[in-house]
Amino acid sequence: MRQRHGSDDMPTMGQMRMLAMLAARPWSLSELAAAHQVTPSSMSRTVDVLVQRTWVERTTAPDDRRKVVLRLTPAGYAAHIAIRDAAREAAARLIEQLDERQRVHLHEGLSALRELVDHACSMPIEPVSGETR
Structure with a gap:
């Protein structure tokens, strides 16, 4: 996505992963x-x-003032959602180029x-909203 948008403003894959993790819960x-x-x-x-x-944002844990807790800000949630939606749209455009047989193979491979x-x-991947296993 960084290459496609040609922008250094786009977060790295590691930063995108961190945004997704922090969107799920504080760490x-x-x-x-x-x-x-x-x-x-x-x-x-x-x-x-970030x-x-x-x-x-960095905060201190209420039970241990030495512990740093990281949370997404409202701007962080907005960035996470925008990046996630852009990635889904890009993937959908690619998948639309596949014929039915290729889509079945892709689904089988991703399921495996x-x-x-x-x-x-130790932490199974949770289904994406609307997705079935």
């Missing part, structure tokens, strides 16, 4: 670092970019991939 900095398999200081630098864009990921991950 601590250490949880995000562990989920991305990076050090907390590396994750902090990544989060800095904070500068006013998409993410989902099963593999669900078994490999």
Whole structure:
């Protein structure tokens, strides 16, 4: 999407993933670092970019003032939704170019991939709204 839009304003894949994770729930900095398999200081630098864009805010946990909790701001939710919708539209345009046989193969392949990921991950992938398994 960054290449298609030709803009450095477009978030990176890692930033888009982080927006999606934070849209689901608040995360601590250490949880995000562990989920991305990076050090907390590396994750902090990544989060800095999202904070500068006013998409993410840092707060302290009510039960532990040493713990940093990250939440999406209203602008962050809006960015997440806009990016998600643009990605879905781009994927839909690509899929529309496939014939019925190719669509069936694509669905079968993605279903097999989902099963593999669900078994490999401790957190199964939740269905997208309107999607059936």
